[in-house]
Amino acid sequence: MSGRTIGTIYAKELTDSLRDRRTLVSTLLMPTLLMPLLILGIGSLASRVVSRARQEVPRIMVVGGADSPGIRADLEKSGKFRIEAASADWKALIADRKVRAAVEIPAGFERALGSGSAPPVIVYGFDGELNSGMATGQLRIFFTALRDRTTARLLADRGLPASVARPFEVRQSNVVPPEKTGGNLVGGILSYIIITFCVIGAMYPAMDLAAGEKERGTMETLLCSPASRTDIVIGKFLMVLTGSLAAVACSLVSLSVTLAVAGRAIAAGPASAARGGGAAIAIDPLGLLGVLAMVIPVSVLFSAVLFTVSLFAKSYKEAQSYAQPVVFLAIIPVGIGTLPGIDLSARLALVPVLNISLVCKEMLSGVWHWGFIAAIFATTVIYAGAALALAIRMFRSEGVLFRT
C-alpha cells in the first residue's frame, strides 16, 4: 500500500467530484437546503394555517335548546361563535365543512341547571379537521365554564365556599434543562435525518466512482497504471466517505443555523402556546458531538457497502437499481428508531443501524449509556471494516471489474 498513490487518487477523485453536478447536489446542496425548507418553509406554513384557524369565528348550529334561551344568548354574546339557523341536515353540513360544529342542548336543560341534575350537552364535530377541532374546543370551554359557574352558585346557595368543589390545584413543572427537552423532542427525527444523509451523501460518489467509471471506460485506463488495486479502492473509497461525511456536516450546520433562527419563533408560536409556552428548542452540543462520533463508523459502513454494490454493477443505471434497496434497508431501521416507545435495550443494541439511531436519540436527549455506546461503536466499526474488506476483495476480482 502506498500513501502517496492513495493521496494522488483521492485528490483526483475530489477534483473530479467537485465538478460533478449530481454529486454536488446530493452531498452539499440537498443536505444544506432541506432543513431550512422543512423547518422554516413547512413550519411557517403550518403555523400560518393554525393561526388563521384560530382567528376564525366558527359557524355553529344549536340543535334543540328552544326552552334554554339564556344559554343560547350567552353563546351569541361570547363573540366566539357565529350561530347559524338550525337545519335538519346539520350533520351533512359539518361533514361538508359548511358548518364547523353543532351543540345539542337537551330539553329542559336550563331549568335543570338550578337543581344540579341537568342532562348531558353533546358537542358534534368533524374529528381530525382543524377548524372543526377549534370550534368543538371552544364549545367545550364555554360549557365547562358554565358548569363551573353553576357549581359555584349551587355551593353558594348552600352557604359553602367554591373551594369545596376544587379543594386543591394540580400544577406541572419541567425539571429537565431545555437542551434535554429539545433533544427528546427532535432527537429521533434528527438521528433519522443524519443517518439518511449519511447514505445519500455516499450514494452518488459511489455510483460515479465505481459503475460510472466502468461504463465510461476510465476504469480500464486507471487499471493500466502501476497503482495497486488496494490503493485504487482505498483512494476511491475515501472520496465516497468524504461525500457521506460532507452531507452529514452540511445537514448539521444547516440544522443548527435553522434552529437558531427559527427556534424562538417556534417557541413563541401557537403550538408552543398551546403547551403552555416554553423556551426555544435547544440541542445539547455535547449530544451533537456524540452523534457525530457515532456517525463516522456508520459512514464508513454505508460508503463501503454502496461502493461494493456499485462496483458490481456494469453501468450507472444498474448501480442505481442496486443502491436504492440499500438506501431503503438503511432508512427502515432508522425510521423504526424514531417511533415512540422503542428504546435502546441489550437486544436492540445488536441490530445494525437501528442501534445507532437509538443511541443517537438517547445522546441528544442527554442520556449516556456508556456500555451501550461502546458496544454499538465497536460493532459498527467491525461491520464497517468487514464491508471495506469486501470492497477491496471485490475490486480485485476480474469477474467483477470486467463483468460484461
Place this chain on the structure above:
Amino acid sequence: MIEARLLTKVFRDRKKGEIRGADSVSFRVEPGSIYGLLGANGAGKTTTLRLLATLLSPTSGTASVAGYDVATEPDKVRARVGFLATSTALYARLTAREMIAYFGRLNGLGGPELRERIRALAGELDMHDFLDRRCDKLSTGMKQRTSIARMLVHDPQVMIFDEPTLGLDVIASRAIVQFVRQCRERGKTVIYSTHVMSEAEKLCDVIGIIHGGRMRAEGTLAEIRARTGEAGLEESFVKIVMEGQRA
C-alpha cells in the same frame, strides 16, 4: 521485450460454461519491432493483451514484459507498459493537462520533472491549444492525442495497442499509424492488435493470427503469404481462420 509462453486464460460463464479466451498462446516481440496480433472479433486479441498489461491474470502459462513476470510482478510490468485501447477512455471532467499529470503522478513522477514532461509531450503532440480544456470538450483527434500523451508520460519501454483505430476516421487512423511507427523508430517494443489488414500490412514486422483463443499462424508478411499461397494478407488471414475452424 515481450515473451508469452503457453499463456492461457479460462473464463467461467454460468450459461456458456468454460470459455478459453487465450489458449496456450506463445510469441516473442523484440525491442524496435512491431508485432501485429490479427484476429476477428472475439478471437482472443483483447484477452491476450490484457494478460500482458496485467489487467487479467493468466490461468496457466507465463509471460514476461520488459523482463518482469506478469503474474508475480504486475506493478513493475505496468510501470513499463503503455496501454492504449478503444476502451481506455479519458476522464471527462479533467483537463488534458490534469489527465496527463494524474497518470504521471501514478507512475511516480512529480514536481518540475512532471511539468517538463507534460510540456515536452504537449509540444511533440501539438497539444498546447487545448491542454487546459476539459476532456469532454475535446474533438476526437484531440482526445486521441491526450490518450497518447497519457500513455507516454512515463516513457514506457513496451507499448500495447488494442485496436486503437476502431471507430476513427481516416485522418485520425493515419495519425495513430504514424505514431506507432515512431515508437518502433525509438526502439520501443510494440504489440498492435487489429482486424484491419491494410494497417497490419503497412506496420507490422511480424504477424500472429489468433482465432478461438489459439495462435494459428505466425511469421513475417512474406512468410504468411508463402504458407497459404495467397497474394494478399486478407486472403491469407481468411484461409488460416477457416483452417482453424475446421480443426
